[in-house]
Amino acid sequence: MRVIRQVGEHSFAFNRYLEPIGTVKPGEKIVLYTEDCFKGLVQSEQDLPEQVLSNAGHLNPQTGPLYIEGAEPGDTLKVYIHGIEPTRDWAVSCIQKPLGGLTPNKFTRMLNDPIGEKTWIYRFDDKGMLTHDEHLSFPWEPFLGTIATAGDLEVISALTPYEQGGNMDAPETKPGNIVYLPVAVEGAYFFTGDVHANQGQGELCGVALEISAKVTLEFDLIKGKSIKWPRIESPDELMVVGSARPMEDAARIAYAELIDWMTEYGWDRLDAYQALTQAGKLYCANMVDTVYSMVAKVSKKLAYRK
Amino acid sequence: MRVIRQVGEHSFAFNRYLEPIGTVKPGEKIVLYTEDCFKGLVQSEQDLPEQVLSNAGHLNPQTGPLYIEGAEPGDTLKVYIHGIEPTRDWAVSCIQKPLGGLTPNKFTRMLNDPIGEKTWIYRFDDKGMLTHDEHLSFPWEPFLGTIATAGDLEVISALTPYEQGGNMDAPETKPGNIVYLPVAVEGAYFFTGDVHANQGQGELCGVALEISAKVTLEFDLIKGKSIKWPRIESPDELMVVGSARPMEDAARIAYAELIDWMTEYGWDRLDAYQALTQAGKLYCANMVDTVYSMVAKVSKKLAYRK
Amino acid sequence: MRVIRQVGEHSFAFNRYLEPIGTVKPGEKIVLYTEDCFKGLVQSEQDLPEQVLSNAGHLNPQTGPLYIEGAEPGDTLKVYIHGIEPTRDWAVSCIQKPLGGLTPNKFTRMLNDPIGEKTWIYRFDDKGMLTHDEHLSFPWEPFLGTIATAGDLEVISALTPYEQGGNMDAPETKPGNIVYLPVAVEGAYFFTGDVHANQGQGELCGVALEISAKVTLEFDLIKGKSIKWPRIESPDELMVVGSARPMEDAARIAYAELIDWMTEYGWDRLDAYQALTQAGKLYCANMVDTVYSMVAKVSKKLAYRK
Amino acid sequence: MRVIRQVGEHSFAFNRYLEPIGTVKPGEKIVLYTEDCFKGLVQSEQDLPEQVLSNAGHLNPQTGPLYIEGAEPGDTLKVYIHGIEPTRDWAVSCIQKPLGGLTPNKFTRMLNDPIGEKTWIYRFDDKGMLTHDEHLSFPWEPFLGTIATAGDLEVISALTPYEQGGNMDAPETKPGNIVYLPVAVEGAYFFTGDVHANQGQGELCGVALEISAKVTLEFDLIKGKSIKWPRIESPDELMVVGSARPMEDAARIAYAELIDWMTEYGWDRLDAYQALTQAGKLYCANMVDTVYSMVAKVSKKLAYRK
Numbered sequence A, B, C, D: 001m002r003v004i005r006q007v008g009e010h011s012f013a014f015n016r017y018l019e020p021i022g023t024v025k026p027g028e029k030i031v032l033y034t035e036d037c038f039k040g041l042v043q044s045e046q047d048l049p050e051q052v053l054s055n056a057g058h059l060n061p062q063t064g065p066l067y068i069e070g071a072e073p074g075d076t077l078k079v080y081i082h083g084i085e086p087t088r089d090w091a092v093s094c095i096q097k098p099l100g101g102l103t104p105n106k107f108t109r110m111l112n113d114p115i116g117e118k119t120w121i122y123r124f125d126d127k128g129m130l131t132h133d134e135h136l137s138f139p140w141e142p143f144l145g146t147i148a149t150a151g152d153l154e155v156i157s158a159l160t161p162y163e164q165g166g167n168m169d170a171p172e173t174k175p176g177n178i179v180y181l182p183v184a185v186e187g188a189y190f191f192t193g194d195v196h197a198n199q200g201q202g203e204l205c206g207v208a209l210e211i212s213a214k215v216t217l218e219f220d221l222i223k224g225k226s227i228k229w230p231r232i233e234s235p236d237e238l239m240v241v242g243s244a245r246p247m248e249d250a251a252r253i254a255y256a257e258l259i260d261w262m263t264e265y266g267w268d269r270l271d272a273y274q275a276l277t278q279a280g281k282l283y284c285a286n287m288v289d290t291v292y293s294m295v296a297k298v299s300k301k302l303a304y305r306k
Helices: A247-263 A269-279 B247-263 B269-279 C247-263 C269-279 D247-263 D269-279
Strands: A022-024 A029-034 A062-068 A076-086 A090-095 A118-124 A143-149 A178-182 A190-196 A213-222 A231-233 A237-244 A281-286 A292-299 B022-024 B029-034 B062-068 B076-086 B090-095 B118-124 B143-149 B178-182 B190-196 B213-222 B231-233 B237-244 B281-286 B292-299 C022-024 C029-034 C062-068 C076-086 C090-095 C118-124 C143-149 C178-182 C190-196 C213-222 C231-233 C237-244 C281-286 C292-299 D022-024 D029-034 D062-068 D076-086 D090-095 D118-124 D143-149 D178-182 D190-196 D213-222 D231-233 D237-244 D281-286 D292-299
Touching: A029 A062, A029 A190, A062 A213, A076 A143, A076 A190, A090 B269, A118 B269, A143 A178, A190 A213, A237 A247, A247 A269, A247 A281, A247 A292, A247 B247, A269 A292, A269 B090, A269 B118, B029 B062, B029 B190, B062 B213, B076 B143, B076 B190, B143 B178, B190 B213, B237 B247, B247 B269, B247 B281, B247 B292, B269 B292, C029 C062, C029 C190, C062 C213, C076 C143, C076 C190, C090 D269, C118 D269, C143 C178, C190 C213, C237 C247, C247 C269, C247 C281, C247 C292, C247 D247, C269 C292, C269 D090, C269 D118, D029 D062, D029 D190, D062 D213, D076 D143, D076 D190, D143 D178, D190 D213, D237 D247, D247 D269, D247 D281, D247 D292, D269 D292
Parallel strands: A022 A062, B022 B062, C022 C062, D022 D062
Antiparallel strands: A029 A213, A062 A190, A076 A178, A076 A213, A090 A118, A143 A190, A178 A231, A231 A237, A237 A292, A281 A292, A281 B281, B029 B213, B062 B190, B076 B178, B076 B213, B090 B118, B143 B190, B178 B231, B231 B237, B237 B292, B281 B292, C029 C213, C062 C190, C076 C178, C076 C213, C090 C118, C143 C190, C178 C231, C231 C237, C237 C292, C281 C292, C281 D281, D029 D213, D062 D190, D076 D178, D076 D213, D090 D118, D143 D190, D178 D231, D231 D237, D237 D292, D281 D292
């Protein structure tokens, strides 16, 4: 399999103006290497983020952009996630001023000081678990925290989830699943990174089990088909990720787009609305990023009308 | 088992000023009968809610109040849900002006007219499924849409979820699970109703599979233990339901209270925050009621430190 | 003028089930006396709210209910605010755990501890200013923090603003202005209280210049006219107060209702939408109560089409 | 005075990667010409936006970037707005699918169709009013809808308000006032445009009185002083603009930053919090853009401690 290595600096934004690090044909499996969100700078429990990262510049380095041959605005990019392997034997999480779902921050201002900082290092144990101690020990369930195509006008920080993907922190962008992203520019300009060895729903403190990784992907194009927000397909389910604030706006986007997807299978909109009322799933992917992400799901068994 | 029947009118609010319909001792299993949220008035697909319900007065009739012997302010009421059985062979859902997660309504005002109304009647088929047609067919997975104790000052509409339970529409308030509610007045003044034969996460259009039911419950008291928001325990998980707008406030309440619950098992707060970041679950119970409800969960395996 | 004195306890909720303290005919001027929101318990700068109020029970005592003769559900109650006079020579404000627009609280949960408490006492100086020191000194610009009719089903805490008025903390409920409130029960059940000697927009820390007062009011009824949210009329402006969370929902309610009001003067809805786009005013009355209040305004000169 | 004319295309984003159209020294008065937000394409009431703009590409053309000599990251750019003159005799507003404060749109998704479109053309009458008809007639009170410096990483759409200014739609960015913006890159990369002949608070339907204009500006630098969000100074008041969703987050940012500004004049933070509680102003600048803007104000008389 072809390995495409990062050329020069990683980007900290989804940026169509950068030189692609490689060109990929639909149908070719390729391998990328990703850095952790801290650029590998937080390495021990003595490394408090405030100190280690204060002069580090931007965070969340992305691997890319890849130029996808044949991709044009108005197409949909289909990304098969074939595999994610760790490239080191430890992961890191921390409470980082002033990030987090339960602490004031840039967009949720209070007069209070942020809560204190703390770093946890997890190592693979002999059962393959990422283990800090007997209580904090989690299985290897990796996914791509960020996966995106570039916008045609804006350059978006790699900390942001948006309608072309980005920092959704949705545990469903994992091996075995397919991610569909809108294409806004020729070549799509694909980026990925921010692999999480595991993460709960919401990514509560703002930092999952961050790790560097080797990622195996394959791309396909749906020519002339335009989608508005990222879609995910698992063997059993169809999903849409909506990202916005307040969180109910993210939820509405996710379910409204899922209804639109169901109409492609012959559903009437009001019947799809009814079906999701009785059998839809709706969970929070992140409640910590610049905007929040909600994932709406329906089983294929229900969605695929006979 | 003792059946406690509604005396007089059902209440449409959680109201401590009403005469209890019965007194229950901790440890006694009892049976209640609940009406559907429409008071049984929407019976066929020709019954559009706007017409049928226009003179119907308040909706969501509650069974209760029950006076729980020994309950005092500051206690926690433990409710075992032993069983929910249907008392009729059909359920109803509808799109009702101007209710719903994807349409303007009283608190989400727009200039647009509401979308049109529609009623779906579901009947139990020979496989025990609630079936409208070959596409809209859902299993019997019943739960209590409303379950509450009364506040000490306010009388709260049965359409509202709040810190003492209420119209949470959380599918986890189901047989086999235990619900913990704060007690604010002597006797607790317990209400329940609004049984849903099934419901997706979010209750998207605002009306689940509404049905009348026979409900078997048992109560216990945790004397002198005060909780702030409803908790649910399944055989495998601990959960908290937060209800607020915007939805992120409901999410924050749910996770913050779950951290508090974990500290009862010896967790340090920052470690619990960390644990939930990697392994918490967070889904939307309702995005249609007067305030929204989010459910945060943790596995008992993780929460119960050795 | 007839003085109607509180009989028995003040109510801490807008409650139709209470015995009226008096019956008032439309057109009669009457006088009421109101307590401050702390029941007069915070009297010096040594009185920290956490200590003084810990056993104080509910806050924000209301004067009422008044039974308005002839008022029926579906009418509108017109309240002329003729005068507000202080009944003591000092006002109090404080930072109170965990209340406030810039600190976590019950519905805006964080892991942080609340910020510290502090009490400020203001006294009328010889220029009629309420003065704490040379920097903190504000003119006497009093208004009714709460003004409400009772709901037909719910009993609402006096800390809450809602569609029948309540704790809006809108500086426009002041002498010279008229407040219009929906009537939901026979007799309207009118309450008022929580006089503020002055207050900025938003009531940022949650506690304005709290004072006890003598209030002169007059009532009128608009029979058979139903409004959905509180309206205020000044000599020059028409206003609607919307109360909800998130704040944009309060803003949408306020402007949508103001458009509805303008249609009563012959405006087409889209033209009214256009007119408010170019000349509407929209400020925040409170960002600290259980839900937030926004006031939308239009000049009468614009609204009253020739 | 030097006129700096747009070279090549207007930008539709605040973009540091573009070639500056001119270099300006602090202290020099310069003149810029701005286009209206529709690039002048909506010219009559027969021009419905959906038709006229469907192939128009991005909207809200910006004049710039200007390179400000000596500006470095961490400085504050001081912009004196000396004058705004119209360059044509008409302004335009419209209801544009699916934009607007009271209609579903990209981030406020519903199932409803957008409300219909409509265009209003206003002409200067002989009293200098912008007049559509006898009811829709507004004075010339122009301001800069957008005013921004560029970010160091992101390229932000000219439809977005953010911490370096942008599409705030705050009527206070008007002649006679001073706007302070953070500098994130060498040369600051200043943009402006989107002149509004007048606008109400909130810019309710999403389109103010749009006009092309001649703008006279002067710049100054505060070296080594870093601010986090845009500040505005009028002859009498200090203001901060916060932009975020939900709207309460914008309000919190605005007031929290205003407290920080007051500490520069010797205020203790809790005393400033108290002062703004009694005398702050807080209005909505826009409730229609990609995020909402709130303006918090304090009088200089109060803020400038003796």
